[in-house]
Amino acid sequence: MQIQFLGTGAGMPSKERNTSALALKLLEERGTVWLFDCGEATQHQILHTSIRPRKIEKIFITHLHGDHIFGLPGLLSSRSFLGGEDTLTLYGPKGLKEWIEFSFELSNTHITYPIEFVEIQEGVIFEDEQFIVTAMELEHVIQCFGFRIEQKPLPGELLVEKARELGVPKGPLLGKLKNGQDITLEDGEIILSKEVTSPPKKGFIVTILGDTRLCDNSKLLSRQADIVVHEATFDHSTSQHAANYGHSTNIEAAQIAKEAGAHYLLLNHISARFLPADIQKLVLDAKETFPDLYLVKDFDQFSWKNNELIQEI
Template identity: 55%
Template sequence: MELIFLGTGSGVPSKERNVSSLALTLLQEQNSIWLFDCGESTQHQILRTSIRPRKINKIFITHLHGDHLFGLPGLLSSRSFQGGDDLLTIYGPEGIKEYVETSLRVSGTHLTYPLSIIELSEGKLFEDDTFKVYCKKLHHGIPSYGFRIEEKDKPGELLVEKLKEKGIHPGPIYQQIKEQETSVLPNGDSISRADFLGPNKKGRTISILGDTRFTENNREFVSESDVLVHEATFNHASEQLAEQYFHSTTTQAANLAKNGSVQKLVLTHISSRYQKKDYQDLVQEARAIFPNTELAHDFFVMNIPAKK
């Protein structure tokens, strides 16, 4: 599992930062990629990575401002020419269905794969064998959402020594024991999997917030996240501007990370008013409050290792 930041700027593209898009690669977990926002030129950014568009099977749009979705029609169209034939599901605020369907209809675009569009409401968005995904409405000028991705706990390691003590030696039976609640041994005895597994491996949690003013109402939603991806459009000195434009500052994001007991904070959605010479100051503002902070840049990759 890793995060690939395809665009980390806000409002308009700049020479250093494209507008918002973030990929969560789940190739080992589900052989798929989830995309969060799809600003202008996202598919151009993808060309500079190892991402295969046909592997993208879910796209989450945080809100309907152009810097978060103007790249969506182009990506949907191109996927038809890049081997994508599996179902693609788009999740977004009310209006996303009209936007996508109108864009495809007016441009005469015909997709070669099935497309599902789901408009958001707060709460659990979906659950599958591996993940539970929740969404929460944030505080922005138009409806904007955050997403919380919870990986389910995995079964612990087989207690090999305990199996050997019972006379069960390595072989195909070990895989059977791990996969089935009850297994029948060659001698006819039945054993329970629970008796021969160590503690469950705790799953990972990632919170990805769209554009938002700072509010403590988001603390519970991001609580205990292994990674929190939070906008930091402005520096600490520009708190009034952040309030005016429904955005957050570096220090506000850091305070949420600290108060929410998250493990790591990644700042993104950086205003083009800040240049390379300013980046160290931006991240240091946040680190003064929450030391484990990174400032994302385009093509920044963050691995999120499985817990032991």
């Protein structure tokens, strides 16, 4: 799994930061990409990455502010021209479906693939054999959601030598054992999968929060998460200003990660008021509360390997 940031700014684009969007790359897990928010010019940002729009399987929208959705109509349209044929599922608050369909109607835009709209309600919004995604409402000036993406436990590794010692021949029986199925040998002996496989491996947990002031649901979504993506629009000196506008500070984001028992924190959605020279102070101040954090910039990419977050250079 990889996370790549396509836009890390707040409110409007700047020379350093585009508006909100990030990609959760699940290429090894399911051969697809999940996009979270789609601010203006997101498809332009994608041109500078290895992401293929036809690989985007799901788009999750936290809320309907323009800096989180104004790139959607263009990206959805371009996906048709770029070979997208598979269904794309679009998750978002009430009103998103109406806005997209109205935009397509007025602009005479025709999509060549199916779009499935899911209006977000609190609770589980997606589940299959690999992942479960939970949404909870945050505290912003309009309805806004955060998402908790949990990878289900992975099968343990097959202990081939142990299986061979028990008389399991090469071939499909080994595959069945690896997939958790018990088997019966020709002589009638039953071999249990758990006897020849290591224990299941814990999957990763990623929490991606929309715009929010300090709130309990941020902490609940972040509980024991491996990675938390949290906005840090303001700094500690403007905490009251942040709360008035439904946003958080760098210190408040660090506080959420600490109290939730998260492992890593990625600070995102940075106001243009902070110049490059200010960034180091934002990081150092937040690290006093939660040391394992990064303040991200556009195109930063992180990989999750062996239960560690690795920033790619």
